Amino acid sequence: MQRDIEIAELRRLTQYIDDNFDYDFKNYAMSSFTRRVRRVIELYKFTSVEALIKKFKNNPSFFQEFVSEITVNVTEMFRDPTFWSSLRDEIIPDVIKEHRKISIWHAGCSSGEEVISMCILLKELDCLESATIVATDIDQSIINKAKKASFSAKNMELNKQNYERYGGKNDFLSYFVEDEGFFYIKPELIERVSFRVQDLVKGNPFSKFDLILCRNVMIYFNQTLQNEVLKKLHGSLFKYGNLAIGSKESLIWCDIANKFVVVNNEEKIYKKIKD
Amino acid sequence: MNSSFFHNKYKGIVIGGSAGSFKPITKLLADLPKDFPIPIFLCLHRLKHVRHGFIEALSIKSSKPILEPLDKEIVRPGMVYLAPANYHLCIELGNTMSLSTEGLVNNSRPAIDLTFKSAAYVYKEKLIGILFSGANKDGALGMKAIKDKGGVTIIQDPEESMMNTMPLSAKQVTEIDFCLEAEKITNFLLDLYKAYQK
Incomplete structure (x- = not known):
């Protein structure tokens, strides 16, 4: 989709979601919410916001996938x-x-x-x-x-650095069990x-x-x-x-x-x- | 230079840069008058985990105070805002700024494209976008968004830029109104300042 998403289209979308799924996105911050909606549209190759709403009508279970894509899940251990x-x-x-x-x-x-x-x-x-x-x-x-608490080795590098900057005294990786490139937190910890x-x-x-x-x-x-x-x-x-x-x-x-x-x-x- | 650019209707100036941009941008901030009226938004690639030091370094010579905005902070005339480390900075309708921890864009957070695109959406033809030296393509699509909305696009002359990928990439995807050496970019803003004095 090349053109901008218009505010009226976003309103139709958030209203449809509120009416049918009981989630309220109407007061999400405009620029990031628009970007997330655009992302979903591009990811699933929809042609417009209308097409996305139509997908909800035909396949209500798609909504959970939408929620996963719309929310921002960028996080780190010991961030700051x-x-x-x-x-x-x-x-x-x-x-x-x-x-x-x-x-x-x-x-x-x-x-x-x-x-x-x-x-x-x-x-x-x-x-x-x-x-x-x-x-x-x-x-x-x-x-x-x-x-599930499993983390890729790639992400663990940053997590470990943060832990060290935090002044952690232990071997950070000792809190995890490694298995095929993934690190699992030891269950007793959580x-x-x-x-x-x-x-x-x-x-x-x-x-x-x-x-x-x-x-x-x-x-x-x-x-x-x-x-x-x-x-x-x-x-x-x-x-x-x-x-x-x-x-x-x-x-x-x-x-x-x-x-x-x-x-x-x-x-x-x-x-x-x-x- | 075409005099139609020199009016007093601008609402914002967005400035992007990466490797090689720190020096010309500090110089620019030093040469601007203290009461330069248009808000400036700086989006510069910076170390993710260093929260302090950068703004202090930028501020040493600046005639104007530089602030890292908080989420939903109101844009005030004459201020210089710097995208904080590890956050994207966006301009929102209603004259506020928002921050976001969304994933890296062009391998960067803050990403110049996001700041520029959001500003283009809000300020349209009343926006000036300036892209300095840098070694990746971040900012190119942001400059295109600015041009598409009728704003003004300026790049640091690639001949002069320490790293020319960034200004050249912008030139490849959109029309550039002015390709200037850093000193001339300052002069452009000083001429604009005069338009605001009238």
């Missing part, structure tokens, strides 16, 4: 190593000291790299046993991948993690947490939706619970920004101070 060291040195020890346990939600966990980073971090702090971890994503197939499918947009708060990681997820939403989702994250935090967003995200523009204080501005870690 200094963020992870501040969790290790400040945030998590404080929670453990206060409550002797910690509940953590990875909202938008993708293929689980950050979940694994967290488990390794907790293991090294000797408090993995004190943690309850929930990891959610909108996409069933990526949740399956996260549960056995406490509950992986679930959950849509941040349509889903409701389901529990309360001491720490929520929602990094580089809300960047795919427009400001209206960022506001709505932030309210849900706020509602899912205990008072004085911590929220971590991506290093280039901000709460400044959100309606309920005043219910949080900045704990670490460089790493974008906030603390809920008001209900």
Whole structure:
């Protein structure tokens, strides 16, 4: 498809999806969402947005494939190593000291790299046993991948470098079992993690947490939706619970920004101070 | 030079570059007046895992403050924005910027093509795209998008560029309005500045 996708076409698409599949993409950020839709159209050689909608009509099960393609699943273990060291040195020890346990939600966990980073971090702090971890994503197939927790040797190189920059003291690869070029996380490390499918947009708060990681997820939403989702994250935090967003995200523009204080501005870690 | 380019209706300038572009771009930023009014978006290939240092290096001689925007930050006149390490930078309708961690494009994140295309979509004929030295093809299709929407396309003269693949690739896929040495690119923007003073 050579020409630009028009806003009216996108509206027809998101409306059709909302009416038929109960997913709401209407407030996704325009430029990245358009790019993702175009990508699907080119990948499956559709001629237009209309042709994509027609495919949904003829074959509703195609929708799950669409969700997998539309969501961005680029992630790394220990991405932004200094963020992870501040969790290790400040945030998590404080929670453990206060409550002797910690509940953590990875909202938008993708293929689980950050979940694994967290488990390794907790293991090294000797408090993995004190943690309850929930990891959610909108996409069933990526949740399956996260549960499988296998990584290609090529990706492991970067993960290992990040771990070393984070100041990890162990042999990083000792947390994995290698099999035919793939590295599998040792099952005991992630056995406490509950992986679930959950849509941040349509889903409701389901529990309360001491720490929520929602990094580089809300960047795919427009400001209206960022506001709505932030309210849900706020509602899912205990008072004085911590929220971590991506290093280039901000709460400044959100309606309920005043219910949080900045704990670490460089790493974008906030603390809920008001209900 | 055709005087029809010198008006005061521009909404943005996007600048892309890779290997060999750092020097001419720092020079350009040093030579621009502090109150140069058009927002500038820099998308330069940079080390993925080095979050600090680059903006400081760029800022040393710059007459204007340079910012790495946060997601959904509002575009303000006269500012210089630099695509952060490991994020794509896009311009959104409604005068904001957005960041994205989508996969590498042309082996790059930030990718010049994404910044240029999104800016072309939003600013149309009120956009100037400038592509400096670089050793890959990133930015070429972005320049085409700018031209297709009626914007102005400028490349650093490939003769002068330390690496000419980037400007030459743009020239192969679209019409280039001006092929200039780095110093002349600065002069072009200074002439434009005068148009804004009137």
